[in-house]
Amino acid sequence: MALIVQKYGGTSVGSVERIQAVAQRVYKTVKAGNSLVVVVSAMGKTTDGLVKLANEISLNPNRREMDMLLSTGEQVTIALLSMALQELGQPAISMTGAQVGIVTEAEYSRARILHIETTRISRHINAGKVVVVAGFQGISSAGEMEITTLGRGGSDTSAVAIAAALRANFCEIYTDVPGILTTDPRLVAEAQLMDAITCNEMLELASLGAKVLHPRAVEIARNYGVPLVVRSSWTDAPGTWVTSAKPQGRSLINLEIARPVDNVEFDTDQAKVALLRVPDKPGVAARLFGEISRQKVDVDLIIQSVHEGNSNDIAFTVTTPILKRAEAVAAAIAPALRNQSNPKSDEAEVMVEHNIAKVSIAGAGMIGRPGVAAKMFATLAEAGVNIQMISTSEVKVSCVVDAAECDRAVSALRSAFEIEAGEEGTRGQGGQGGRIIEDNSPLSSPSPFSPLSSSSPPVRGVALDLNQARLAIRQLPDRPGMAAKLFGLLAKHNISVDMIIQSQRCRVIDGVPRRDIAFTVSRIDGESAKEMLTQVAAELGWGEVVLDSAIAKVSIVGAGMVGQPGVAAKMFEALAEHQINIQMIATSEIKISCVVAQEQGVKALQAIHAAFELAGSEKFVVPA
Numbered sequence: 001m002a003l004i005v006q007k008y009g010g011t012s013v014g015s016v017e018r019i020q021a022v023a024q025r026v027y028k029t030v031k032a033g034n035s036l037v038v039v040v041s042a043m044g045k046t047t048d049g050l051v052k053l054a055n056e057i058s059l060n061p062n063r064r065e066m067d068m069l070l071s072t073g074e075q076v077t078i079a080l081l082s083m084a085l086q087e088l089g090q091p092a093i094s095m096t097g098a099q100v101g102i103v104t105e106a107e108y109s110r111a112r113i114l115h116i117e118t119t120r121i122s123r124h125i126n127a128g129k130v131v132v133v134a135g136f137q138g139i140s141s142a143g144e145m146e147i148t149t150l151g152r153g154g155s156d157t158s159a160v161a162i163a164a165a166l167r168a169n170f171c172e173i174y175t176d177v178p179g180i181l182t183t184d185p186r187l188v189a190e191a192q193l194m195d196a197i198t199c200n201e202m203l204e205l206a207s208l209g210a211k212v213l214h215p216r217a218v219e220i221a222r223n224y225g226v227p228l229v230v231r232s233s234w235t236d237a238p239g240t241w242v243t244s245a246k247p248q249g250r251s252l253i254n255l256e257i258a259r260p261v262d263n264v265e266f267d268t269d270q271a272k273v274a275l276l277r278v279p280d281k282p283g284v285a286a287r288l289f290g291e292i293s294r295q296k297v298d299v300d301l302i303i304q305s306v307h308e309g310n311s312n313d314i315a316f317t318v319t320t321p322i323l324k325r326a327e328a329v330a331a332a333i334a335p336a337l338r339n340q341s342n343p344k345s346d347e348a349e350v351m352v353e354h355n356i357a358k359v360s361i362a363g364a365g366m367i368g369r370p371g372v373a374a375k376m377f378a379t380l381a382e383a384g385v386n387i388q389m390i391s392t393s394e395v396k397v398s399c400v401v402d403a404a405e406c407d408r409a410v411s412a413l414r415s416a417f418e419i420e421a422g423e424e425g426t427r428g429q430g431g432q433g434g435r436i437i438e439d440n441s442p443l444s445s446p447s448p449f450s451p452l453s454s455s456s457p458p459v460r461g462v463a464l465d466l467n468q469a470r471l472a473i474r475q476l477p478d479r480p481g482m483a484a485k486l487f488g489l490l491a492k493h494n495i496s497v498d499m500i501i502q503s504q505r506c507r508v509i510d511g512v513p514r515r516d517i518a519f520t521v522s523r524i525d526g527e528s529a530k531e532m533l534t535q536v537a538a539e540l541g542w543g544e545v546v547l548d549s550a551i552a553k554v555s556i557v558g559a560g561m562v563g564q565p566g567v568a569a570k571m572f573e574a575l576a577e578h579q580i581n582i583q584m585i586a587t588s589e590i591k592i593s594c595v596v597a598q599e600q601g602v603k604a605l606q607a608i609h610a611a612f613e614l615a616g617s618e619k620f621v622v623p624a
Ligand code: ADP
Pocket: 008, 009, 010, 011, 012, 041, 153, 174, 175, 176, 177, 179, 180, 181, 182, 183, 184, 185, 186, 209, 210, 211, 212, 213, 461, 622
């Protein structure tokens, strides 16, 4: 007999018939000898409807009242599903987040779970009842008893957290698609179903816009080793397992806020090649990285940012042994990269930096927890280390620094994040290929798992995020501590940041060397971030803050792209073929993201999905 947590999303409980169908499935699972906790979402588009109602009354509704309102959606479903189960003769009881004791921070609209009381749920289970719990909601601790919500899509997080707290055998997420697909089937009908995906890959996909799972749910599954499967509530097909490495034996106290960083890693065998002043038009990155991959050069980090209108900087890192080859390719291609709109302009300039190192913090939920990257930058600033390049992802934040400062950076980070020296995490010195990879191995997870094939495909999935905005800050002084100040400020306001790109060109203004910096945030945070950063511009000595909300972020994710030259080139070539201009490029070890114009987002996603031959022969029809 197993203890199972099942979660049913909005469409799966969108009507009385659907609730009855869910009750049947729950009933069957119990009859097969299992104990069940069922977490449900609000029916259909109820939550959207409630948001709309609030916006009819206020453009800026009070966040406490918003949580009070949105939490009602799930309460309807728990009561109806319990009734449907009771009609089948199955004892059941509905419980709100507060009744269970899903204790969260006192933070409205995106509260994190601190801990979950298990006594009440367990008592009902032991009495033979199915416990039906309202997803997406909790209650703040410290005697306040405030109703909180976990953020849109948060019922997944409730379910996995309950599974972790109860030490359930596994957690099933039932939804309107047959599992996790290579991309959103609403945008690419030929998207293919996967049997399994690693937690780290899924974390990236989820945070890059694949809404099939809430990133925080994947983070909890990873941290606590909860076996997790995504399945269709319409069929009995097996779905997709999200596989985690060994559970880490974590405490269930401070469930979502404890120790975000597991490791400090470094790699001193790195060099950087930058091309300055390349034209801002489709095909440039494709040409450069196409040639680089033909020379079998494996690049590690790649960044590209728009710089003052019509020309870009592209920079990439490689391991030292292949630097000569990478430099030769860049030098050979530079003369051809002349700004067409200004034929008299200089050709692109190649700049090589030999003695650099990459230091990284690894864990889960880095983007979702803006304070973590900010703490890394502050720690480096305190140690007097200047940051040359930044790479962010849900599972890792890396900074490229001067090699001479690597030891100092690593020991400062170890002590800041309480990682003992000698703990695993010093890999990556030398090594073959620039990339270091963590969770690429087939899993050590408990059954029931369909194991991953031992060779991961270079690209497992493609994601599109149309809810992003880009902020650029002009003329930021180039000295230790600026990134810490900037991202510390954003973190204080709980604003998550991704794709942080500093320009390679440095300009001296008023005797101070300066660079531009650009990054992406959620669109809803765009205006307030701009306002906040403009307010402190004079005090912190930076220039204009520019906001662009008409962007799309398209990303590829795959643990198998490590050590595979040519993956980036293929992505850029697919975009070039469709005349899609790349505005920004940022990579981490298992993902590559490009910012393109908003109206080209869907086309970009489709082009990339096709280029990596991810399409299947079957077409998906998503239930309405
Ligand atoms: P639920 O209400 O069950 O939580 P969601 O709407 O939150 O469902 O998530 C399921 C939806 O996620 C699918 O209908 C699909 O459109 C979308 N989706 C985006 N990317 C993917 C992907 N890679 N695989 C499967 N579904 C995806």
